[in-house]
Amino acid sequence: MAQRIDKQQVLIVGGGYAGALAAVRLAGKAKDRAAVTLLEPRTELVQRLRLHQLATGQKVRAYDIAALTGKRVTNVRGTAVAIDPGRGRAAVAQDGRLTEIPFDQVLLAAGSGDDLDSVPGLRENTHTLGDPPAAERLWGALRELTEGSRVVVCGGGFTGIEAASEIACRRPELRVSLLTAGRLGAPFSERGREQLEKRLAKRGIEPIEGERVGAVEPGRVTLVGGTDLEADLVVWCGGFAAPPLIRDSGLPVDSRGLLAVDGSLRSVGHANVIGAGDVAAIPDFPGGARYRMTCQAGMPSGAHAADTVLAAIKGEDPKPFDFGYIHIPLSLGRGDGLIQFVDRADRPKDKVLVGRRAAVYKEIVTRSPAPSIAWERRLPGMLRWPSGGKASAAQAETATGPAWADGADRD
Ligand SMILES: Cc1cc2nc3c(=O)[nH]c(=O)nc-3n(C[C@H](O)[C@H](O)[C@H](O)COP(=O)(O)OP(=O)(O)OC[C@H]3O[C@@H](n4cnc5c(N)ncnc54)[C@H](O)[C@@H]3O)c2cc1C
Structure with missing residues (x-):
């Protein structure tokens, strides 16, 4: 069992869906045991779920990250350029100068960017x-x-x-x-x-x-x-790639350059580095599903990463992250959509919703992240998600996910 440590400095890098959710959950659940700093270059939550709308000239509602995350979280504007887990320091670019932020644990939730190479x-x-x-x-x-x-x-x-x-x-x-x-x-x-x-x-x-x-x-x-x-x-x-921060910091990565983490979302090389969301190469779930770069799985991963950080603070062993999918919700322009329902292991069911009802369904899904962060701030620990279920004998034997998931993220 790990050793219990008193009040910790926890730095969360990236205030997107996974990072903002992790920040409010950890600050709320840890109370006086952790000082939570959220490092993010922007003041508004990046709503990637609506970027295709922004790209076609539609107005998108803005959410202020500091207002969403509340007073228990210290919001710092800046970009992490390197993480040094040994020294417990993050090098941060702020307004054209370089500073350092110390940490006992760092939770990396810096998302993904375009793969243009x-x-x-x-x-x-x-x-x-x-x-x-x-x-x-x-x-x-x-x-x-x-x-x-x-x-x-x-x-x-x-x-x-x-x-x-x-x-x-x-x-x-x-x-x-x-x-x-x-x-x-x-x-x-x-x-x-x-x-x-x-x-x-x-x-x-x-x-x-x-x-x-x-x-x-x-x-x-x-x-x-x-x-x-x-x-x-x-x-x-054509796909998304890991932000340069991970490789530049010399952290262990997978073949795609994503942060290599264990089942509890801790870096395989450094127990004080935790990953969540797109940036992390999250291992397959026991039920057979593979982690896809989605908000659907990204927010639960942020919540789980917060719990892993808290477990270390309490001197407890962290639990493995388990997750099961529900759907693939697509908008097909305004007023049309397609919702492909899937089983927990991400295999498509026959059930499909289309047309205007699917567009409404998708809109509800797209609206939900910011209110979910706000609810988690008010009632820390409330976010729950479906489990991926137990591995079937066949899955346990072959340890593979659904056939189509090979190398596939959201794209
Ligand atoms: C057009 C589009 C539509 C999508 N639709 C869906 C959908 O319908 N359903 C679904 O589940 N998923 C969808 N996705 C995928 C989903 O948006 C991502 O999987 C999700 O945003 C990942 O969340 P995240 O918090 O890991 O990363 P992000 O949301 O990308 O947040 C990362 C944050 O980290 C910050 N950051 C980056 N680098 C640094 C640094 N060095 N220092 C400090 N901060 C940093 C960024 O500014 C950003 O705020 C869509 C993606 C796109 C592009």
Whole structure:
């Protein structure tokens, strides 16, 4: 059993869905046993769930992080540039100068960013939905396009589908193509795929399946086979990567550069480093599901990470993080959506919700994170989530998740 330590300095890096939730839960549950500092460069909660709306010129409600997290959490504006677990120090860039913040434990929840190094030309010639400034730049570019211009959305994961649908909905006079290496809606049931195909066609979106992007140059996308697609604007939704902070700090990472953590979300190399949300390479759940970069799993991971930090403060052994999925909720432009219900292990059920009712369902899901953080602040420990269930004999034997989940995050 670990040794009990009195009042600890806990630094949480990243005030997104996972980090803000972790901050209020820990501050509320630990009371006088922890001083919780939340380090975040922005004052407003980044609502990534709405970035495709921001990218099409829609107004998005803002939430002030300090107001959401309350007085028990010390909010500091700044960006962590390196973490030194041995010295218990984070190097932080603040207003053009470098300072240090000491910690006993650090909880990393710095999210993920666009993966722009996997294909030549992405950085120079594409737009993305990686963060609010990128989404706003995309809207600036979309607004300039004239009737009949072609937008090629690369990446047919959930972000690509939502982005293409939103663009086609907002600017129906443009030609929108959605290009994917695999099959659109691959994680869905047969019915889910049929519905997706039908609804994308209704929006006038041209699907291009089974093709990989080899390079992007001004005015064109070159496929791996050598074919050129003309494009007036290219949107890259081809996946997300770990922020440089993790690798720059020399912390143990997985093959994708994500923070390698154990089942209780502690870094495999440093017991005083904990990870949550997109930044962490969270091991598969006992019920067979794999962690996907989602808010659905990210907020529970933030809550669990807070509990792991608290366990160390109390001198207790941390519990393993267990999580089960419910759904894959997609918006398909305004007024349409597709909710693919899944079992706890993330395998699609036959049940699918579409149309206006799905759009309302998705809107409720999208609205929920900020109020959930506020509720957790008022009633620390209230956030609960479904368990992934026990591993079946077959799963335990093969230790694999659902077939489609190989290498797949949200995209
Ligand atoms: C367009 C789009 C739609 C999506 N829709 C859904 C959906 O419908 N359902 C779903 O479940 N998931 C969805 N996702 C995925 C979901 O948004 C992410 O999985 C989720 O945001 C991860 O939460 P997080 O807290 O780990 O990271 P983020 O929400 O990315 O927060 C990370 C925070 O860390 C801060 N930060 C970064 N680096 C540093 C640093 N060095 N120092 C200090 N702070 C730092 C950032 O400013 C940010 O505030 C969507 C994603 C996108 C892009």
